[in-house]
Amino acid sequence: MSKNIAVVCGSYHKKEIEMMLELAKDQANKEGLTITEVVWVPGAMEVPLALNRIVNASGESLVGAACLGIIEKGQTQHGLAMGQAVLKSIIDLQLSWNKPIGLGIIGPGAEPEHIGPRLEPHARAAISAISSML
Numbered sequence: 001m002s003k004n005i006a007v008v009c010g011s012y013h014k015k016e017i018e019m020m021l022e023l024a025k026d027q028a029n030k031e032g033l034t035i036t037e038v039v040w041v042p043g044a045m046e047v048p049l050a051l052n053r054i055v056n057a058s059g060e061s062l063v064g065a066a067c068l069g070i071i072e073k074g075q076t077q078h079g080l081a082m083g084q085a086v087l088k089s090i091i092d093l094q095l096s097w098n099k100p101i102g103l104g105i106i107g108p109g110a111e112p113e114h115i116g117p118r119l120e121p122h123a124r125a126a127i128s129a130i131s132s133m134l
Helices: 013-030 043-057 077-095 111-134
Strands: 004-010 034-041 062-071 103-111
Touching: 004 013, 004 077, 004 111, 013 034, 013 062, 013 111, 034 043, 043 062, 043 077, 043 103, 062 077, 062 111, 077 103, 103 111
Parallel strands: 004 034, 004 062, 062 103
Antiparallel strands: none
16 A cells, blocks of 8 residues: 655745755655645645645545644744644544644744754654654
């Protein structure tokens, strides 16, 4: 059986997420997973809906999915509240499908100096989380 996965990417930090996607592709290759679909959404808030649509449409053809994004620290608590809602939604989706979702979202609360050093570990961990659950 092929081990196909999808990746949902938040485009708000497009340059950084493109770098993460390349790292995720490399990690998928190392772990024997095939990324068959990449979907771009505006930001982290749209990730759960995109994940839900992809997995529902795929039937049994996907063994899991990953998401990549960045939620920055802002001047208000908006990012924290949004991040908590997004993470809870992703966990709920994972449990309802019984399929792993690798979380590669940096933050909430990421400051500019935190982003660069976390791109590679978050991207690779999002893929490894899937293969570890298969």
